Amino acid sequence: MENHNKHGGYIGDGNIIDYSVNINPFGISPRLKENIIKKLNSLDSYPEINGDSTKEKLSEYLSIDKENTIIGNGATELIYLFIRAMNFKEIAILEPTFTEYERAAVLNQIKVVKLLDYDEIFKADSIDCLFICNPNNPTGKLLSEIELESILKNAKQKDQIVFIDESFIEFSDGRTAKDYIEEYNLFILRSITKIYGVPGLRVGFGIGSKEIIKKMDRIKEPWSINSLALDALELYLIDEDYKKKTLEWYKREKRRMYLLLKSIEELEVFDSEANFFMIKMNISDGNELKKYCLDRGIYIRVCEDFYSLDKSYIRIAIRLEHENDIIVELIREFFKSLNE
Amino acid sequence: MENHNKHGGYIGDGNIIDYSVNINPFGISPRLKENIIKKLNSLDSYPEINGDSTKEKLSEYLSIDKENTIIGNGATELIYLFIRAMNFKEIAILEPTFTEYERAAVLNQIKVVKLLDYDEIFKADSIDCLFICNPNNPTGKLLSEIELESILKNAKQKDQIVFIDESFIEFSDGRTAKDYIEEYNLFILRSITKIYGVPGLRVGFGIGSKEIIKKMDRIKEPWSINSLALDALELYLIDEDYKKKTLEWYKREKRRMYLLLKSIEELEVFDSEANFFMIKMNISDGNELKKYCLDRGIYIRVCEDFYSLDKSYIRIAIRLEHENDIIVELIREFFKSLNE
Numbered sequence: 001m002e003n004h005n006k007h008g009g010y011i012g013d014g015n016i017i018d019y020s021v022n023i024n025p026f027g028i029s030p031r032l033k034e035n036i037i038k039k040l041n042s043l044d045s046y047p048e049i050n051g052d053s054t055k056e057k058l059s060e061y062l063s064i065d066k067e068n069t070i071i072g073n074g075a076t077e078l079i080y081l082f083i084r085a086m087n088f089k090e091i092a093i094l095e096p097t098f099t100e101y102e103r104a105a106v107l108n109q110i111k112v113v114k115l116l117d118y119d120e121i122f123k124a125d126s127i128d129c130l131f132i133c134n135p136n137n138p139t140g141k142l143l144s145e146i147e148l149e150s151i152l153k154n155a156k157q158k159d160q161i162v163f164i165d166e167s168f169i170e171f172s173d174g175r176t177a178k179d180y181i182e183e184y185n186l187f188i189l190r191s192i193t194k195i196y197g198v199p200g201l202r203v204g205f206g207i208g209s210k211e212i213i214k215k216m217d218r219i220k221e222p223w224s225i226n227s228l229a230l231d232a233l234e235l236y237l238i239d240e241d242y243k244k245k246t247l248e249w250y251k252r253e254k255r256r257m258y259l260l261l262k263s264i265e266e267l268e269v270f271d272s273e274a275n276f277f278m279i280k281m282n283i284s285d286g287n288e289l290k291k292y293c294l295d296r297g298i299y300i301r302v303c304e305d306f307y308s309l310d311k312s313y314i315r316i317a318i319r320l321e322h323e324n325d326i327i328v329e330l331i332r333e334f335f336k337s338l339n340e
Numbered sequence: 341m342e343n344h345n346k347h348g349g350y351i352g353d354g355n356i357i358d359y360s361v362n363i364n365p366f367g368i369s370p371r372l373k374e375n376i377i378k379k380l381n382s383l384d385s386y387p388e389i390n391g392d393s394t395k396e397k398l399s400e401y402l403s404i405d406k407e408n409t410i411i412g413n414g415a416t417e418l419i420y421l422f423i424r425a426m427n428f429k430e431i432a433i434l435e436p437t438f439t440e441y442e443r444a445a446v447l448n449q450i451k452v453v454k455l456l457d458y459d460e461i462f463k464a465d466s467i468d469c470l471f472i473c474n475p476n477n478p479t480g481k482l483l484s485e486i487e488l489e490s491i492l493k494n495a496k497q498k499d500q501i502v503f504i505d506e507s508f509i510e511f512s513d514g515r516t517a518k519d520y521i522e523e524y525n526l527f528i529l530r531s532i533t534k535i536y537g538v539p540g541l542r543v544g545f546g547i548g549s550k551e552i553i554k555k556m557d558r559i560k561e562p563w564s565i566n567s568l569a570l571d572a573l574e575l576y577l578i579d580e581d582y583k584k585k586t587l588e589w590y591k592r593e594k595r596r597m598y599l600l601l602k603s604i605e606e607l608e609v610f611d612s613e614a615n616f617f618m619i620k621m622n623i624s625d626g627n628e629l630k631k632y633c634l635d636r637g638i639y640i641r642v643c644e645d646f647y648s649l650d651k652s653y654i655r656i657a658i659r660l661e662h663e664n665d666i667i668v669e670l671i672r673e674f675f676k677s678l679n680e
Contacts, residue, residue: 008386008563011393018385027384037377043540044367045358046348073413073542073564080561100562107559200383200567202413219447221420222440223348224413226566227540 008199010299017323020301022137022168022276024197025319029242032196032232039231047227050220054230058205061237067210068181070217071233073224075167075191075204078216080104082163082187082206085215088128094121096138096306098165101131114307118147122154130155133165135172138303138315140272142174152177152184160185161212167191167204170243171250172273178207187212192236194275195246203229250275254318260328266335276317278303284338286314292334298327348539350639357663360641362477362508362616364537365659369582372536372575379571387567390560394570398545401577407550408521410557411573413564415507415531415544418556420444422503422527422546425555428468434461436478436646438505441471454647458487462494470495473505475512478643478655480612482514492517492524500525501552507531507544510583511590512613518547527552532576534615535586543569590615594658600668606675616657618643624678626654632674638667 009021048054051071059066072078083104090111093101105112115121121130130151135142143151155162164177166188177188187208193199203225206213236243254272261269261277268280281289286302293300303313316327349361388394391411399406412418423444430451433441445452455461461470470491475482483491495502504517506528517528527548533539543565546553576583594612601609601617608620621629626642633640643653656667 008389011385011388021386023384027381033380036380040373040376041367043538044363046361046539047542049348073566076561076563198383199386199563202387202563202566221416223416223539223542226413226542226569228568229566 016294016297016299017319017326018299019316019319019327020299021199022194022274022317023199024195024246024275025317025323026197026246028197029239031239031242032198032235035231035235036228039228042227042231045227047223047225047230049222050217051225051230051233054234057234057237062178062207064178064181064207065210067213068207070206070208070213070220071225071230072204072206073226073229074193074199074202075165075189076100077202077224078189078204078206079165080107081216081220082189082212083108083110085219086129086161086212090127091129091131092121092124092127093131094118094133094136096303096308097131097133098137099305101163101165102307116308118143121151125158127160129161129163131163131165133167134177135168135174135273137165137168137274138276138278138301138306138309138313140270140274140276140278142172142273145175148177149180152180152186156184161187163187163189165189167194168274170195170247171254171275174273176207181207181209185209185212192233195243196232196236198232201229201232202226203233205233250318253321253324256321257318257324257328260324261331264328264331264335267331276315279314279316281312281314283335285311287311289314289331289334292337293327293330296330298330300327356634356637356639357659357666358639359656359659359667360639361539362534362614362657363539364535364586364615365657365663366537366586368537369579371579371582372538372572375571375575376568379568382567382571385567387563387565387570389562390557391565391570391573394574397574397577402518402547404518404521404547405550407553408547410546410548410553410560411565411570412544412546413566413569414533414539414542415505415529416440417542417564418529418544418546419505420447421556421560422552423448423450425559426469426501426552428501430467431469431471432461432464432467433471434458434473434476436643436648437471437473438477439645441503441505442647456648458483461491465498467500469501469503471503471505473507474517475508475514475613477505477508477614478616478618478641478646478649478653480610480614480616480618482512482613485515488517489520492520492526496524501527503527503529505529507534508614510535510587511594511615514613516547521547521549525549525552532573535583536572536576538572541569541572542566543573545573590658593661593664596661597658597664597668600664601671604668604671604675607671616655619654619656621652621654623675625651627651629654629671629674632677633667633670636670638670640667 010018092113095114270278301315303309304311350358432453435454531544610618641655643649644651
C-alpha cells in the first residue's frame with residue numbers, strides 16, 4: 001500500500017519506525033489512556049458546543065481571560081478558522097515553514113508573500129498579517145525574545161496582525177508569546193498532540209487578542225471537538241509531572257542525538273529548539289536516503305516540498321534512544337554504500 | 341451550572357434523563373467500546389488525511405464509487421463544508437427543521453428562503469439549492485418516494501441542487517435517496533451517531549454526485565476526523581446484527597410510546613418516522629412542562645426556536661422502556677397539577 005497521508009506520517013503495511021512525524025515516541029500517555037477508558041461511556045453525550053468548561057480551565061491554567069482562548073479540532077481547524085474569520089487581503093509567511101498556512105490562504109483567495117529572512121519582515125508593508133512558526137517547522141529555529149518583540153512592535157505600527165504557531169514551543173527554551181496578547185494584535189496556536197502522543201485524537205488550542213477570538217468564535221462550527229479530546233486537554237493542564245519528565249528526557253536525548261548526527265561528516269545538522277532535526281545532505285539526496293531507509297523499516301521526511309528547500313534537506317524526529325541509534329547507524333551505512 | 345450546550349443536550353450537574361437528544365438510549369455499543377479500547381494505542385498516529393481507507397470500505401458497503409463519498413467530523417462539518425464549497429447565492433429550506441442549515445448559509449452571506457409546505461418547493465424558482473431533512477427533525481415526517489422523486493425531477497429541470505439530511509433515515513421505513521446520485525445533482529447527509537450512541541465521537545458521512553464531492557474535497561480541511569471516529573465508522577459498516585436488533589427494538593418501543601402519549605388528551609402527538617416525537621400541547625406550554633420535568637430529573641426539548649413552531653411544541657426522544665413510562669407519567673401529573 002502506498003503512503004497516501006501526505007505529511008501526516010507513514011500509513012501502510014509493515015512495522016515501520018516513523019521519523020517523519022514529530023510525536024512523543026513513548027506513545028500515548030498512560031494516564032491519558034486510563035482517563036479515556038474511564039470516560040468512554042460519556043461518548044453518548046454531545047461534547048460541549050465550543051468546549052466552554054474546558055476553556056474555563058484552560059484560561060485559568062494560562063492566567064488569561066476565557067475570552068482570549070479558543071479550542072480546536074486539532075491545530076488545523078484553528079489555522080483555517082483564523083484565515084476565514086479575519087478577511088485578510090494579503091499575508092506574509094516566514095519560510096520555509098509548515099505548508100498549511102499557505103494552503104488555507106490560497107483556498108480563501110488571499111495573496112501570499114513569502115519571506116525568507118527575518119529582515120524582510122520589516123519591509124512587508126502591504127500585508128495584513130504575518131505568519132511565523134516558533135520554533136519553526138522544519139528548521140527547528142527559535143526567534144529570540146528581542147526578535148519577537150521587534151516583530152510585534154513593527155506589526156503594531158503598521159496595523160498588522162501576527163499569527164504565531166507555537167506547536168513546538170514546549171520543546172524549546174523559548175518563552176510563549178502569550179503575555180503579549182493584551183498589548184499586540186496577536187494569535188498564538190498551541191498543540192498538546194506532540195507531547196501527549198495523541199495526533200489521532202485531534203485537539204489544539206489558540207490564545208489571542210479578544211477581538212480576534214471573537215471573530216473566530218462567530219463563524220466557528222459547533223461541536224467540532226470530540227469529548228475525548230476535550231478530556232485530554234483538561235488532563236494535560238494538570239499533568240505537570242508527565243510534561244516535566246517528558247521534556248527533560250527530550251532535552252537529554254536531543255543533545256545526544258545531535259552529537260551522533262553531527263559526527264557524520266556528510267551531514268550538516270541544524271541546531272533545533274524543537275523535537276526534530278533539519279539536516280542538509282552534502283552528497284546524494286533525501287529521496288535516495290528515504291528509499292534506502294524505507295527498505296530497512298525506517299521512514300523519514302524529505303523537505304523538497306517546503307518553499308526554498310530541496311531534496312538535499314531531510315527532517316527526522318527524535319525517537320527512543322535505541323531507535324535513534326538505529327537511524328544514525330543506517331545513515332552511516334547509506335553513505336558507505338555510495339562509495340562501494 | 342446552567343445548561344449552555346444549546347441543542348447538544350443537557351450539560352450540568354445531577355442525574356438527569358435527557359429526552360432532548362435523539363441518541364440510542366442503550367448508550368455506546370459494547371462492541372464499539374471494546375474496539376476503541378483495542379485501538380487506543382493507534383492514537384499516536386495521525387488519522388488518514390481524509391479517511392481514504394475508510395471511504396473505500398464505506399463505498400463498497402453502499403455499492404457506490406469512492407468518489408461519491410465523503411467523511412466528516414460529525415455531520416456538522418459536512419453541512420458547513422457543503423455550503424462553503426458550493427458558492428450558492430440563494431437556498432430554500434423546508435421548515436420547520438434543524439437550524440444549522442440556515443446558520444451555515446447566513447454565515448456565508450447566502451439568501452435563505454423558508455418554505456413551509458411541500459407544494460411551495462415547486463414555486464421556488466430562484467434558488468440554487470433546496471435543503472430537506474428526511475425524516476425531518478423535529479416533526480418526524482418522512483417524504484414518500486413519489487414526493488422525493490418529484491422534488492428531484494423539479495430540481496433537475498431548474499438546475500437546482502438538493503441537499504437531503506438523512507440522519508434519521510435508518511429509524512424510518514423510508515428508503516435512502518442514495519440510488520439517485522447518478523441521475524440527479526444531490527448531496528445526502530448521514531449519521532452513525534444516533535444508532536451507535538456516540539455523539540461525543542464526531543463522525544458522519546456524505547453521499548453525493550461526484551461533482552459536488554469534488555468541490556467539497558477541494559476545500560476540506562485535512563485530518564479533521566479523529567482515528568477513533570474512523571474506526572467506529574468501519575465497525576458500523578459490518579455490525580449488521582447490532583443495527584438490526586437496535587432498530588427492531590426502536591420500532592416496538594416507538595409504537596408503545598406513541599400509544600401511551602396518545603392516551604394523554606391534552607397532547608397532540610405527531611406520527612414519527614424517526615426516534616423521537618414532536619408533540620403539541622393543547623394547554624399550558626412547553627416551557628412550563630420543561631421546568632416541571634427538570635425539577636424532577638427529566639430534560640425535554642421545547643421547539644420554540646424552530647421556524648414556525650412555538651412554545652406549545654415539544655420534542656421528546658424515545659428512551660428505555662422504564663424511562664418512557666416515567667416521562668409519560670410525569671406529563672400526566674403535570675396536567676393534573678394545573679387543575680389543582
